[in-house]
Amino acid sequence: MNHRNGTRRIHLGGIPIGGGAPVVIQSMTNTPTHDVEKTLAQVNELVAAGCELVRVAVPDLRAVEALPDILRTARCPIIADIHFSEQLALASIYAGVAGLRLNPGNLRDSGAIHRVASAAAEAGIPIRVGVNAGSLDPDLLKKHGGPTPEALVESALGEIRLLEEAGLDQIKVSAKVSSVQGTLATYRLLAERTDRPIHLGVTEAGWHDAGVIKSALGIGVLLLEGIGDTIRVSLTGDPVVEVRAAWDILRACGLRRRGIEIIACPTCGRCNYDLVGLLREVENRLAGIVIPLQVAVMGCVVNGPGEAAHADVGVAGGMDKGDLFVNGEIVERGVPADELADRLERLVREIVAQREEK
Ligand code: SF4
Known part of the structure; x- marks a missing residue:
């Protein structure tokens, strides 16, 4: 069965994700977000290369303060990447970001998650549940004996439930590990257990040809199996290379063509x-x-x-x-x-x- 065709459709900054929509390419800036000029320049380079959604790290208040200027000029929807902090998540929503990524491994207070999800629902923006093997909830690590596919999927599903309970329906999900085999096993399990749109990626894939090959295998195999609604190729270095690789993967899978x-x-x-x-x-x-x-x-x-x-x-x-x-x-x-x-x-x-x- 093609999971992609059956996932629930969400919209991020007007771009449809899931429910059989074309697989969306995203990337992430690696400039200091508080440096508006550099961040905007990189966002625009990414867009020129064919990137459709850009995520920026929001690690501190300086980054939040830069968001309005970035959002005003950026030529694509901007997603705030949040770790640890309810305050930064809320402030990013109020600044007007098009979406949020939360890591259930490091924002674990259910009250905080509820408040962030309610604010996102009110603003009409989606949240990605972004589970990562390197920052999994310690309780789940203990229960499963490590960052196994079951542990990652349990973390993702638990967080999705919390967001749903807060009234948020615009949800997508990722569960990233750094090995190809782990990526395949984890996402296959995730696709069995949820109809939320799936963000695919192999985390810490490295760089150069080795990083691209690892990403192409992990992401490409899943795409060919019908799993994955949006992708990010994670490579060390200039993120424009990620976008080119993402297009190459989609083209090789026969899913989308550009240029x-x-x-x-x-x-x-x-x-x-x-x-x-x-x-x-x-x-x-x-x-x-x-x-x-x-x-x-x-x-x-x-x-x-x-x-x-x-x-x-x-x-x-x-x-x-x-x-x-x-x-x-x-x-x-x-x-x-x-x-x-x-x-x-x-x-x-x-x-x-x-x-x-x-
Ligand atoms: S087209 Fe084929 S036969 Fe001709 S040079 Fe290239 S590899 Fe050799």
Whole structure:
């Protein structure tokens, strides 16, 4: 069964999440939130990369005080990330955030949770129950002998109940661990036990290729099983990389597409031109395009167009030259290598203009 299609629909800053809505991409700033200029700059970079929701840490009053300025200018809904403090949660709601993330592991007073949930219900904003293996309630750790899937899910369901009792219906939930196997087991169990929309992520995935691979496996497998309504790829470093990886995961799962998808052959002894140089050039030139399009950069005319027949447009190299093709058909032959990037870009932009007109 596809869990995603059966989850309850919520809205965050007008964006639908759950109930079969397109999987939403979110990320988190890593600037000091009280530094409005830096935080806004990063929010806008994330939005430009295709991020749809941005979470900011609210660790102190300085961060709360910065929220109105951030909210006024940000080009996407902003979620406040709260740990420990009822006061910071309430103040963030009153500042006008579009959503809240609460960690049941460190805000455990049921009275406080009730007051925050009531305020969120009154403001009409959702709360994410954000369980994390690294900060699980000590009582649950003791009961289950560690941060097991059962322990994480019990924490999440207990917090959801508290929010519901306070009259809040706009709820989503995550339960993050840092291993792929733990992520799969935990989210599968969570999906069995709740119809609340699910936020997927592998926490502390690391960075570079290893972090992306870990996230792609954990998030991707679950998405393919029909679990997950919104995703965050957690990588150390520039969060814009997270957003690019998130789009790559959604595209690879066949769920959503955005911008240029590059198809390139691995090259072999038949390749007689600088494919890697051309690939880099093409990627840079086409980076700002939002309309989904497949562009192939292939090493030879023998197999290139055939191997990339499903691409919208492409190039297949020869001896210091190349052929251009559209939908698998060659449209220009023997183009000198130093003109390939120009001609390919022109073809792509023509197709983009045609699709924009439609
Ligand atoms: S497209 Fe040509 S150069 Fe590239 S891997 Fe295939 S056969 Fe080799």
